[in-house]
Amino acid sequence: MTAAEAPAWLGRRVPRIEDAALLRGRGQFVGDIVRPGMLHARFVRSPVAHGRLHSLDAVAARRAPGVRGVFTAEELRPHLTSLDLAVAMPAGAIRHVVNPRVLAADEVCYAGEAVALVVADTPHEAEDAAALVQLDIEALPPVLDPGAALEPGAPRARLGCADNLLARFTVAYGEVAPAFEAAPHVFRDRFRLHKGGGHSVETRGVLAEHDRVDDMLTVWSSAQMPHRNKGVICAALGRAEDRVRVVAPDVGGGFGPKFVCYPEDVAVPLAALLLGRPVRWIEDRRENFAATTAERDQLWDVEVAADAQGRLFGLRGRLLHDHGADTPYGIALPQNSATNLLGPYVLPAYRLEISVALTNKVAATPTRGAGRPQGTFVMERMLDRIADELGLGRDEVRRRNLIPPSAMPYRTPLTTRDGAAMIYDSGDYPACMADALRLAGYEDFRARQRDAREAGRHIGIGLSNYVEGTSRGPFETAAISIGPSGQVVLSTGASAQGQGTATVLAQVCAGVLDMDPARITVRTGDTAAIAQGLGAFASRQGPVAGAAVLQAARLVREKALLAASHLLEAAPEDLELVNGAVRIRGIPADRLSLGQVAQVLQGMPGFPLPPGLSPGLSSSVAWQPEALSYANGTHVAEVMVDPETGGITLLRYLVVHDSGRLLNPSLAEGQILGGVVHGIGHALLEETLFDAQGVPATLGYPAYRLPSAPILPRIEIHHRETPTPLNPLGAKGVGEGGTIPAAAAIVAAVEDALRPARIRITQLPVTPRRLRALLAAA
Amino acid sequence: MSEERFPISVTVNGEPHRLDVPARLSLADLLREGLRLTGTHLGCEHGACGACTVLVDGASARACLMLAVQADGRSITTVEGLERAGRLHPLQQALADHHGLQCGFCTPGVLMTLVELLDASPSPSEAEIRMALAGHHCRCTGYQGMVEAALSLSGGAGTDR
Numbered sequence: 001m002t003a004a005e006a007p008a009w010l011g012r013r014v015p016r017i018e019d020a021a022l023l024r025g026r027g028q029f030v031g032d033i034v035r036p037g038m039l040h041a042r043f044v045r046s047p048v049a050h051g052r053l054h055s056l057d058a059v060a061a062r063r064a065p066g067v068r069g070v071f072t073a074e075e076l077r078p079h080l081t082s083l084d085l086a087v088a089m090p091a092g093a094i095r096h097v098v099n100p101r102v103l104a105a106d107e108v109c110y111a112g113e114a115v116a117l118v119v120a121d122t123p124h125e126a127e128d129a130a131a132l133v134q135l136d137i138e139a140l141p142p143v144l145d146p147g148a149a150l151e152p153g154a155p156r157a158r159l160g161c162a163d164n165l166l167a168r169f170t171v172a173y174g175e176v177a178p179a180f181e182a183a184p185h186v187f188r189d190r191f192r193l194h195k196g197g198g199h200s201v202e203t204r205g206v207l208a209e210h211d212r213v214d215d216m217l218t219v220w221s222s223a224q225m226p227h228r229n230k231g232v233i234c235a236a237l238g239r240a241e242d243r244v245r246v247v248a249p250d251v252g253g254g255f256g257p258k259f260v261c262y263p264e265d266v267a268v269p270l271a272a273l274l275l276g277r278p279v280r281w282i283e284d285r286r287e288n289f290a291a292t293t294a295e296r297d298q299l300w301d302v303e304v305a306a307d308a309q310g311r312l313f314g315l316r317g318r319l320l321h322d323h324g325a326d327t328p329y330g331i332a333l334p335q336n337s338a339t340n341l342l343g344p345y346v347l348p349a350y351r352l353e354i355s356v357a358l359t360n361k362v363a364a365t366p367t368r369g370a371g372r373p374q375g376t377f378v379m380e381r382m383l384d385r386i387a388d389e390l391g392l393g394r395d396e397v398r399r400r401n402l403i404p405p406s407a408m409p410y411r412t413p414l415t416t417r418d419g420a421a422m423i424y425d426s427g428d429y430p431a432c433m434a435d436a437l438r439l440a441g442y443e444d445f446r447a448r449q450r451d452a453r454e455a456g457r458h459i460g461i462g463l464s465n466y467v468e469g470t471s472r473g474p475f476e477t478a479a480i481s482i483g484p485s486g487q488v489v490l491s492t493g494a495s496a497q498g499q500g501t502a503t504v505l506a507q508v509c510a511g512v513l514d515m516d517p518a519r520i521t522v523r524t525g526d527t528a529a530i531a532q533g534l535g536a537f538a539s540r541q542g543p544v545a546g547a548a549v550l551q552a553a554r555l556v557r558e559k560a561l562l563a564a565s566h567l568l569e570a571a572p573e574d575l576e577l578v579n580g581a582v583r584i585r586g587i588p589a590d591r592l593s594l595g596q597v598a599q600v601l602q603g604m605p606g607f608p609l610p611p612g613l614s615p616g617l618s619s620s621v622a623w624q625p626e627a628l629s630y631a632n633g634t635h636v637a638e639v640m641v642d643p644e645t646g647g648i649t650l651l652r653y654l655v656v657h658d659s660g661r662l663l664n665p666s667l668a669e670g671q672i673l674g675g676v677v678h679g680i681g682h683a684l685l686e687e688t689l690f691d692a693q694g695v696p697a698t699l700g701y702p703a704y705r706l707p708s709a710p711i712l713p714r715i716e717i718h719h720r721e722t723p724t725p726l727n728p729l730g731a732k733g734v735g736e737g738g739t740i741p742a743a744a745a746i747v748a749a750v751e752d753a754l755r756p757a758r759i760r761i762t763q764l765p766v767t768p769r770r771l772r773a774l775l776a777a778a
Numbered sequence: 779m780s781e782e783r784f785p786i787s788v789t790v791n792g793e794p795h796r797l798d799v800p801a802r803l804s805l806a807d808l809l810r811e812g813l814r815l816t817g818t819h820l821g822c823e824h825g826a827c828g829a830c831t832v833l834v835d836g837a838s839a840r841a842c843l844m845l846a847v848q849a850d851g852r853s854i855t856t857v858e859g860l861e862r863a864g865r866l867h868p869l870q871q872a873l874a875d876h877h878g879l880q881c882g883f884c885t886p887g888v889l890m891t892l893v894e895l896l897d898a899s900p901s902p903s904e905a906e907i908r909m910a911l912a913g914h915h916c917r918c919t920g921y922q923g924m925v926e927a928a929l930s931l932s933g934g935a936g937t938d939r
């Protein structure tokens with residue numbers, strides 16, 4: 001970057017441009033948007049986990065007050081290219097293609113699956129009428145346990161699939177069997193790793209309106225990937241791309257589940273088309289528990305082999321993944337778990353056999369961390385096991401296995417899901433851990449622990465390292481346009497759910513155009529603003545959209561300078577862009593605002609544009625990262641455990657992370673804080689439960705427990721900044737790193753607090769009841 | 779079939795309203811749909827998330843659990859009523875300064891609770907602030923920025939009593 005571009009705005013704690021509206025209650029979330037003549041939708045959902053849907057009687061519902069329409073699969077089918085939503089992401093290992101259906105037709109495969117849609121004048125009327133729809137369902141035995149699902153002769157979760165093995169694949173490299181034969185020490189553990197849902201405070205919502213004048217279907221949706229939703233809607237309804245617009249307005253948190261394109265995302269727009277009126281559906285919290293995708297159970301059975309110094313020889317085992325009843329997002333979850341297990345360590349040989357089981361539950365799709373916390377948990381806990389068994393420090397075992405900075409870029413023997421080699425681009429893992437241990441006072445902890453124990457308090461410390469592949473491609477887009485008004489409009493395919501995306505992208509743009517970021521209008525999450533885009537997933541938007549914005553802003557800058565050179569009759573090298581205007585160096589009075597330049601580039605009938613220039617002061621860029629860039633970090637947790645009650649108190653939580661160059665430290669810290677707290681929920685609280693028939697047993701709060709302010713310590717965050725060579729801003733993603741190592745660090749601390757009792761925690765979340773049971777058995 | 783309606787008079791953000799409301803209409807729906815004050819958000823509609831928190835005669839209440847008819851004769855303050863003459867309430871400004879909001883969905887309810895807290899006890903401790911926030915879900919921020927925002931306005935800033 002040249003000095004002029006050395007964006008003054010980057011790396012600074014620029015206040016968020018999003019806040020002004022949100023603080024005043026002037027956000028525009030889907031549920032806040034009202035269209036003239038708008039109707040309200042309510043879905044009728046399967047009350048059972050598995051059954052044959054023989055018939056559906058909607059006579060009473062159709063006659064209920066205010067009802068404008070009741071739609072079943074049969075009624076929607078003629079208007080759809082397919083009742084199946086074409087959303088599955090390809091993976092060779094998938095044996096059964098089970099797309100979600102817009103509405104279930106003859107078989108229901110999870111409790112909460114939508115079978116009909118009622119539209120009425122008010123939400124109350126729609127809800128009342130939906131309760132009148134009579135379902136004739138013959139219950140079938142539900143498949144709930146992923147292990148039992150794969151037993152020979154197990155009932156089938158879907159009658160159309162010959163068995164319940166959705167996918168089987170192996171992640172492996174190196175000489176595994178010889179490594180285990182040669183290793184002086186082999187330890188085995190089994191883990192049951194539950195992870196809960198996204199639990200954005202705003203539920204899902206869809207509002208669709210068809211404008212007959214221009215045949216435009218506009219869909220406002222609380223979505224993380226509006227461009228993808230648009231593609232699915234176009235395909236399902238057979239509409240041309242220029243006749244569908246999807247807008248993600250203000251979105252009240254995403255955390256993964258909102259990047260799925262759901263049946264409701266197609267059913268509601270279709271109802272709006274059929275009724276000729278706008279239709280809005282706002283998910284209620286019970287539906288969110290039953291019908292919004294979440295993570296769930298993974299069962300791991302692994303062995304680790306090491307030498308007497310604690311150096312890893314190999315790791316092998318099996319992973320059984322509870323997939324749910326259909327496939328809205330491929331098998332990314334167990335894939336991430338398997339590959340992220342490696343973490344920042346040298347693991348010479350590895351073999352994990354992964355089985356993905358169909359069950360009669362809502363689909364499991366990524367939530368913050370996306371399967372990586374589980375893989376990290378297994379590796380970190382096996383390292384702790386080695387340390388404890390061999391009488392070594394847990395920190396020392398890690399030190400002996402960390403990838404040294406001299407090995408960067410480090411080519412792991414694995415491939416990522418796009419088939420490319422998995423290469424850690426940059427980072428100093430040992431230094432990162434050393435920082436964390438020093439800041440946490442790890443050295444003194446044993447003394448503090450002894451003192452505490454003498455005072456009757458059981459305190460413990462836990463440590464966990466992680467890496468995260470961030471900035472996933474294939475691309476993200478940015479377009480900048482400046483009109484005669486001088487207003488800078490930055491449009492991007494990135495989408496925002498609270499990260500501060502608009503602020504950080506405005507910072508990048510403002511740095512290049514030398515202006516206040518607050519003067520830039522950022523349009524995110526609107527397919528009408530920019531033709532292509534991907535959106536929010538895989539900790540990517542700051543760096544990937546940021547790089548696109550950087551390039552787009554540079555193009556606009558170059559063009560403005562070139563155009564101004566004609567207008568001011570000066571060489572482009574003699575011009576500078578200062579405070580949003582072009583001027584001749586040394587002659588500040590001779591200046592042209594960007595608006596004036598734009599005016600000229602807009603053209604006048606019959607007059608030529610300045611030579612060598614195309615119309616418009618604008619640019620459009622799709623930036624494609626060449627590979628994932630790997631962020632890393634170390635978390636240290638200190639806890640106090642009450643052995644009587646099993647209660648766990650977090651005393652301290654410290655993060656040292658490296659996500660490359662920080663674009664806005666406040667925003668990065670916000671991502672880490674939210675991520676850590678999500679991880680604390682994962683470790684201690686959050687659990688989605690089902691009854692013996694597969695009906696969700698957690699349908700509200702506090703049955704499902706979320707982290708709340710009083711149980712949390714101040715979380716201390718320290719930054720390291722190793723710029724990645726893979727990104728022109730040097731930035732890596734930061735959205736999920738907070739969650740990835742949290743459960744491992746906390747569980748390690750709990751075990752440590754209870755020494756000398758040698759308990760081994762192998763199930764998440766660690767509830768007081770589970771902990772008491774472990775202590776009773778110890 | 780039209781639902782029976784009941785007359786109420788209610789003051790919202792200083793403005794008096796006379797309205798006829800159905801018996802089962804919640805205060806939240808009255809504010810959001812009836813008065814188009816959509817800053818009061820709904821995250822759970824069962825009293826657990828706190829997103830719908832408003833002040834009723836100065837005391838925080840969950841607008842999803844309260845019926846509109848129960849607001850008869852009361853004075854309601856919502857997030858839209860915090861700004862004074864175009865200036866943010868100090869707590870709104872503090873929340874922005876301390877990165878106490880991300881998606882902003884929980885924010886209006888959090889603001890009302892913290893306004894009540896700081897009105898009642900001008901120098902709350904961190905523990906008191908955290909207790910006051912116990913009834914709010916925020917999935918984005920980890921609550922830390924909110925705590926810091928409230929502490930920055932607390933007379934006894936930083937001291938745990």
Ligand code: FES
Nearest residue numbers: 823825827828842
């Ligand atoms: S919406 Fe009222 S408490 Fe959640």
Ligand code: FES
Nearest residue numbers: 880881884916918
């Ligand atoms: S800021 Fe998103 S839920 Fe609190």
